[in-house]
Amino acid sequence: MRESTRAQVAAARRVVVKVGSSSLTTGGGDLDTAKVAALVDALAAARHAGREVVLVSSGAIAAGLAPLGLRTRPRDLATQQAAASVGQGLLVEQYAQRFAAHGITVGQVLLTVEDVTLQSRYRDAYRTAAKLLELGVLPVVNENDTVATKEIRFGDNDRLAALVAHLVHADALVLLSDVPALYTAHPDTPGAERVTDVADPTRLVGVDVSRRGSAVGTGGMVTKIEAARIATSAGIPTLLTSAASVAGALAGEDVGTAFAATGKRRPTRLLWLAHVSDAQGRLVLDAGAVRAVTQRKASLLPAGVTAVVGAFSAGDPVDLVDPDGAVVARGLVSYDASDLPGMIGQRTGALGDELGAQYARVVVHRDALVVL
Ligand SMILES: Nc1ncnc2c1ncn2[C@@H]1O[C@H](COP(=O)(O)OP(=O)(O)O)[C@@H](O)[C@H]1O
Numbered sequence: 001m002r003e004s005t006r007a008q009v010a011a012a013r014r015v016v017v018k019v020g021s022s023s024l025t026t027g028g029g030d031l032d033t034a035k036v037a038a039l040v041d042a043l044a045a046a047r048h049a050g051r052e053v054v055l056v057s058s059g060a061i062a063a064g065l066a067p068l069g070l071r072t073r074p075r076d077l078a079t080q081q082a083a084a085s086v087g088q089g090l091l092v093e094q095y096a097q098r099f100a101a102h103g104i105t106v107g108q109v110l111l112t113v114e115d116v117t118l119q120s121r122y123r124d125a126y127r128t129a130a131k132l133l134e135l136g137v138l139p140v141v142n143e144n145d146t147v148a149t150k151e152i153r154f155g156d157n158d159r160l161a162a163l164v165a166h167l168v169h170a171d172a173l174v175l176l177s178d179v180p181a182l183y184t185a186h187p188d189t190p191g192a193e194r195v196t197d198v199a200d201p202t203r204l205v206g207v208d209v210s211r212r213g214s215a216v217g218t219g220g221m222v223t224k225i226e227a228a229r230i231a232t233s234a235g236i237p238t239l240l241t242s243a244a245s246v247a248g249a250l251a252g253e254d255v256g257t258a259f260a261a262t263g264k265r266r267p268t269r270l271l272w273l274a275h276v277s278d279a280q281g282r283l284v285l286d287a288g289a290v291r292a293v294t295q296r297k298a299s300l301l302p303a304g305v306t307a308v309v310g311a312f313s314a315g316d317p318v319d320l321v322d323p324d325g326a327v328v329a330r331g332l333v334s335y336d337a338s339d340l341p342g343m344i345g346q347r348t349g350a351l352g353d354e355l356g357a358q359y360a361r362v363v364v365h366r367d368a369l370v371v372l
């Protein structure tokens, strides 16, 4: 029989643990040092048991509130970035001090979307993380909030954690929040029940995650489910529970919601493309091109495109849709939207003769394309 997801989490040698702002803050939204200490104790015990831990921690904005005299979490991006700039150092200082008391050194890793999407950058990010782990350092990861702009932000750390789990070749992902598990509806709803196991994402039909998360967190359960989907589709078992249950989760106890691994690993860049990016436009494909792209895994050629929708630039993610408008794939387009109308429907050879060799290229290369 296949090992249960909880047993896989318990056996995982390299674990990514993500903790949300809601689990690290006081009712007023400030950093709660007692909560940080409790988390550190549990993770230090895992480390001393010979496991490798990568911590993805939110809380930079929360930690910056008090020093800036802010009473509530700012809504505008610029003030959030300023708060994160002030708070990130304080957050890592907390971790560094607490882990040092257990004889563990931490290293700060701040990532942007590009670090896990551009091939050269994610190799660098992987190398750094691998070296830190080899040196016995516990990486503390957060989004590089101060430089990330709205268009290219993860926004919440749930999806970042799933991509980091993939990046560092983790054996399991543990998502910690302020609720013990995913419930069939918001936990305040009468009759809401714990979802104990999710064999595959189709089992979530009917689970209501529409209510927003806590006042300090971002994304609520929607982004946690999305993170679990990213990780499990890449072969990484995922457990969602409260920060208070982290030790139980790492020991394989019957806590939280366990999401079973459903797929195999694939390049990180393509994971991002499938799950995180916002498509900037659409290319409508004829039936032959749909078959070529989805079944033969071929590149998309100008001859198979019947219409172009949106104002995208070369390099942007676009959706590839079938003649009925259903999204079949997503890819990074090689041309600006304004270049395409003169090319579509034509054979690449003819285009090369007519417009020059640079126009004989594919519209979306198969290496920059993910079938959905
Ligand atoms: N079906 C559900 N099950 C559990 N929690 C839910 C559900 N729907 C909404 N939530 C909310 O999601 C919140 C956790 O998300 P969030 O505040 O973003 O946390 P974090 O800071 O840990 O990322 C919970 O506090 C809860 O209010």
Ligand SMILES: N[C@@H](CCC(=O)OP(=O)(O)O)C(=O)O
Residues within 6 Å of the ligand: 019, 020, 021, 022, 057, 058, 059, 060, 061, 062, 084, 142, 143, 145, 155, 156, 157, 158, 216, 217, 218, 219, 220
């Ligand atoms: N990077 C931000 C975290 C964004 C956020 O709020 O994430 P989360 O609490 O995990 O939903 C911070 O450190 O404040």
